[in-house]
Amino acid sequence: MQAAAEARDAGALADAVSVEFIGPDGMDRDQFRRTLALVWLRDQQVGVQLGPLDVKLVGDGATVAFTAGTSGGAGWLxxxxxxxxxxxxxxxxxxxxMLVSASWEPML
Incomplete structure (x- = not known):
């Protein structure tokens, strides 16, 4: 998903998001896709760097917690x-x- 976000590949991202996806404030799969489209319209260059992944497997599901550094802009910097x-x-x-839920909060 990181590579798809940086490549602005909405199809690849959507393929990994469940139709039952729930995000912050009840965000659904389509709202998630539209949020990404808005970021891509605002920023010509998008960067994502992930910190260590804390993966916990439970039955046919898993949770993954991590920190993410995001950047964006119109040029090289x-x-x-x-x-x-x-x-x-x-x-x-x-x-x-498949991604079924996500929540995030700013750290700075």
Missing amino acids: PERGQLHRVKTGWRLEDGEW
């Missing part, structure tokens, strides 16, 4: 950046891991 604390929920669906 980022114009803005933020660190986020991220928690995600995943479920194995037809042999593929």
Whole structure:
């Protein structure tokens, strides 16, 4: 998903997000996609750097917690950046891991 976000590949991102996705404030899969589209419209260059992943497997699901550094701007040098604390929920669906939930909060 990190590579797809940086490549602005909405199709690859959507393929990894479950139709049952729930994000902050009840965000659904389509709202998640539209949020990414807004970021891509605002920032010609988008960067994502992930910190260590804390993965916990439970049955056919998993949780993954990590920090993410995000940056964006119009040129080679980022114009803005933020660190986020991220928690995600995943479920194995037809042999593929699908994102079913996500929450994030700024750390700065």
